[in-house]
Each structure stands twice: as structure tokens, then as C-alpha cells.
Amino acid sequence: MEEKTVKHISSLFLKQFTGEISEEERKELDAWVQKNPENQAWFEQKNELNFVVDDHRNSSLVKDSEEAWVELERKMDKKSRSYRRRIIRYSSVAAAIVIVALCSILFMLKEQENVSGETPKDVHKSALISLLVDGQRDSVRLNIDKNIHIELAGVRNEANTLIYDTEKGEGNEIEYHTLYVGKGGEYKVILPDGSVVWLNSESSLRYPTRFSGKRREVELQGQGFFEVERDEQMPFEVKSGDLRVEVLGTSFDIMNYANEKQARVTLASGKLRVGNGERAMVIVPDQQVEIENRELHVRQVDVRYYTSWMGDLFLFDEEPLDRVVRKLARWYDRDFKFEDSTLVKTRFSGALPKYDDISKAFELLEMTTKVKFIIQEDVILIVRRE
Incomplete structure (x- = not known):
């Protein structure tokens, strides 16, 4: 197929799955598809990935993405590939996201370059995951996808998750643990109160083995996503450098790496109070506080962009x-x-x-x-x- 034709037909195809195609353009596309078996095969190949776009912000999608389609077409022609149907829904997704997401899925699902039989996740199984108990010199190494027996009362390691069965209240002496996730890794911890924290690469979380007193306090370095169990009698607080995030029960993401100029707190559900010792503000879902040079700024965001690190993209x-x-x-x-x-x-x-x-x-x-x-x-x- 000539490159000029590819660009034009690709633009019509993109308009079709974004809902921007006119009746005249739809007829042109249908006529081209029915012209010969080669065109029909090309069209069906594209439809194997059935993208549904509910809403998008950029009406210049086609103009900006034609070159990406042509490049993708060249790559697809290099070798035959098998396709499977996948429906991916996006709402309020930028036009460029649609194109690059399509490319991403084509690469991930269709290219068969790994002849060793290893899965892509094997690359990250060697990441350093360790648990350090305050006052002890040696840490416990936790391997990804391997359940390591931990010689600590009430603590177990299952399915890349550190689980604390210790309870609040009187009883055992309180210890402080620090879970560290090195580069290339990610891990989850279920705290004694049932709150769940996902830690991203090069991040750490320090927390007690039992919450007591008037507050549940933890310390974060790097990035983590929190789902906090509600307890109005004992609010949950995350400390991260100068940041203080106070919550009763909610889900949110904190990103505060030492090599980033800005720190970000992004709220998925509930309500948060975010402060830095000088100023504090309350935010609601789909809002984000960005902190730079001790200044706090709040804005509306699409939470998915700031929590996607917990998924496959x-x-x-x-x-x-x-x-x-x-x-x-x-x-x-x-x-x-x-x-x-x-x-x-x-x-x-x-x-x-x-x-x-x-x-x-x-x-x-x-x-x-x-x-x-x-x-x-x-x-x-x-x-x-x-």
C-alpha cells in the first residue's frame, strides 16, 4: 500500500474510532474497504484492537497522529503477527495517549521477540526488596514472587505483599519496621490496622507494628499509594520530608522523591488535609497538591496519570x-x-x-x-x- 494512501486511510480509521468521522468520510472508508480483499484484511487487522474512546480533549488527533500510524504500519509490515481482541476504555484521554497506547499494546501483545520463554516481569524479579527492623543491623531480603518465611511475630509474606496480623491496643512491645523497595521493584504492605500501601520503585515506608495513641503515623520516602482504613478516633498521618498528609479514611498517592523538584499529593477518594508546617489545605477527589520551594498549589487532575504505575502502563x-x-x-x-x-x-x-x-x-x-x-x-x- 502506498504511504500516501496509508496516511489518508489511517486518518479516516482514527476518526472512526474517536467518533469524529463524517458521513461522507464514512462512505469513503467503507468503499475503500470493499474495493479488494487486501483492503479488507488491512481494515480487519486494525479492528482487531477495538478501542472505544468515550471522550477526548484534542480535536487535532488525526493531524497529529498520521505520522505515528505510518511508522506503525512500517513496523507491522516487517513480520507477520497474530492479534487478539482487546477492548480498552478511556475517558477524558488526550489524543496522543490513544495513539501511543495503541502502539504500546501492539508491541506488548504482538511482538514475539523473547525466544527464551521469560515473561517481561522476569526483568524485575531481581529488584531489591528488604525489611529492616529498628535496632537491628541486618535486614530481611524479600524476593519478588517468592514467599519468604519471616521470623517476626504476626508478620507474613505472601504474593508480593507484607501482611501484619498484629493488632492495635495493649500487648506486645511496639517495634518500628521499614520496608524498602529498590530500583525496578514494587511491593505492597498491609498495615496492622488493615490499611494498604503500594510502594513504587526506590521508595521506603517506616511504620509501627502496632498503632497506639491518638494517631496512626507512618513515614514515606519516594512514592506510595495509600488505601486507609477509616478510624475517626485515630486519624492516619503520612510524613514525607516537610509534607504532612492527614486523613480519616481515603485513597491517595504521594510522590516525593529526593531528585524531583516537586512533590505531589493526588487524591482518588475521600478527603485530605495536606500541609508543610507553614500552610495547609484540604483537597477533594481528583485534586492534586503540588509542592515546590515550600509553596503549595492545588489543581484538578485525572488521577489515573498519577496512579498508573500500579498497573501495566x-x-x-x-x-x-x-x-x-x-x-x-x-x-x-x-x-x-x-x-x-x-x-x-x-x-x-x-x-x-x-x-x-x-x-x-x-x-x-x-x-x-x-x-x-x-x-x-x-x-x-x-x-x-x-
């Missing part, structure tokens, strides 16, 4: 490239270097696969930005693409 919405790269660096445990410092201002919207080789993420980024990634022995160089 990283989602980005107009994110600066340097922040995208730092997230990849934490997950893949690789060092990056920008050859041209102005490239850090490049904005990226899209979806990148988590459990796949890092080269797949690079391909998708290169398809939608003006950068190129060069993998060297000890660093990944980011250069401007001509």
Missing part, C-alpha cells in the same frame, strides 16, 4: 521529558544523560509499557518526539533526532 499527560526519563530510570535501574539540555523541556503524552524491554519504551518515545536514545555501556544518551 506508565501514563503521561504533557509531562516534561526529564521527568519521564527519571521514572524510567527508577524502574529499569539505568542512568540517562541529555546531550542537549534543551531536550528536557520536550513534552510527552502517551502510554509506555512497564513490563517490557526498555527499548520498547524508547521506540514509542522516538515515534512521538524529536529525540533519539542511544544505549551505551554505562549510560543511555538522549540526543536530538534530525
Whole structure:
């Protein structure tokens, strides 16, 4: 198929699944599909991935994405692939997200490059996960996908989750534990009160083995998503550097890495009080507090972009490239270097696969930005693409 035809028909196809296609364009697309078996096969191949877009913010979807489709078409022609039907629903998703998410799923589901039989998640099974008890020099190593017996009363390790069966109230002496998740890892902990915390790469959580007193206090470094059990008599508080997040019962994400200029608190449900010792504010679901230079700013957000790290994709919405790269660096445990410092201002919207080789993420980024990634022995160089 000629490239010019691919671009035009791809634009009509995109308009169709975003609901922007006119009646005249629909007739043109139908006529082209019925013209010959080759066209029919091409169209059915695209429809194997049945995307349903409920709402989108950018009406320039087709114009901005034609080149991505052409590039995708070239890659699809390189070798035959088997397809399976997958329905993915998006609401309020940026146009670029749709295109890059499509590319992501094509790469993840169709490319059969891993001849060793290993799953993509095998790459991250060697990540360092450890539990340190205050006052003890040695930590307990927790392996991903392996249940390690822990010689601590009331503590068990199952299915990549650390579970505390210790209870509130009088009884055993309170100890403080710190769960550390290294680069390339992620882990979950169920605290003594039943609250659940998901820890992202290069993050740690310090907490007591039993909550007592008037407050339930924990300390976070890095990023974690919290689902807090409601207890009006004993509010839950997260400390993260200068940040203080107070809650009765809710779910929210805190991102506060040492190498990030901004810290973010994003609320999924309930109500939060966020402060830094100088100022505090209360936020409601779908709001985010961003903290930079001790200044607090609140804004409306789509929570999924800030909690997607718990799933199989990283989602980005107009994110600066340097922040995208730092997230990849934490997950893949690789060092990056920008050859041209102005490239850090490049904005990226899209979806990148988590459990796949890092080269797949690079391909998708290169398809939608003006950068190129060069993998060297000890660093990944980011250069401007001509």
C-alpha cells in the first residue's frame, strides 16, 4: 500500500474510532474497504484492537497522529503477527495517549521477540526488596514472587505483599519496621490496622507494628499509594520530608522523591488535609497538591496519570521529558544523560509499557518526539533526532 494512501486511510480509521468521522468520510472508508480483499484484511487487522474512546480533549488527533500510524504500519509490515481482541476504555484521554497506547499494546501483545520463554516481569524479579527492623543491623531480603518465611511475630509474606496480623491496643512491645523497595521493584504492605500501601520503585515506608495513641503515623520516602482504613478516633498521618498528609479514611498517592523538584499529593477518594508546617489545605477527589520551594498549589487532575504505575502502563499527560526519563530510570535501574539540555523541556503524552524491554519504551518515545536514545555501556544518551 502506498504511504500516501496509508496516511489518508489511517486518518479516516482514527476518526472512526474517536467518533469524529463524517458521513461522507464514512462512505469513503467503507468503499475503500470493499474495493479488494487486501483492503479488507488491512481494515480487519486494525479492528482487531477495538478501542472505544468515550471522550477526548484534542480535536487535532488525526493531524497529529498520521505520522505515528505510518511508522506503525512500517513496523507491522516487517513480520507477520497474530492479534487478539482487546477492548480498552478511556475517558477524558488526550489524543496522543490513544495513539501511543495503541502502539504500546501492539508491541506488548504482538511482538514475539523473547525466544527464551521469560515473561517481561522476569526483568524485575531481581529488584531489591528488604525489611529492616529498628535496632537491628541486618535486614530481611524479600524476593519478588517468592514467599519468604519471616521470623517476626504476626508478620507474613505472601504474593508480593507484607501482611501484619498484629493488632492495635495493649500487648506486645511496639517495634518500628521499614520496608524498602529498590530500583525496578514494587511491593505492597498491609498495615496492622488493615490499611494498604503500594510502594513504587526506590521508595521506603517506616511504620509501627502496632498503632497506639491518638494517631496512626507512618513515614514515606519516594512514592506510595495509600488505601486507609477509616478510624475517626485515630486519624492516619503520612510524613514525607516537610509534607504532612492527614486523613480519616481515603485513597491517595504521594510522590516525593529526593531528585524531583516537586512533590505531589493526588487524591482518588475521600478527603485530605495536606500541609508543610507553614500552610495547609484540604483537597477533594481528583485534586492534586503540588509542592515546590515550600509553596503549595492545588489543581484538578485525572488521577489515573498519577496512579498508573500500579498497573501495566506508565501514563503521561504533557509531562516534561526529564521527568519521564527519571521514572524510567527508577524502574529499569539505568542512568540517562541529555546531550542537549534543551531536550528536557520536550513534552510527552502517551502510554509506555512497564513490563517490557526498555527499548520498547524508547521506540514509542522516538515515534512521538524529536529525540533519539542511544544505549551505551554505562549510560543511555538522549540526543536530538534530525
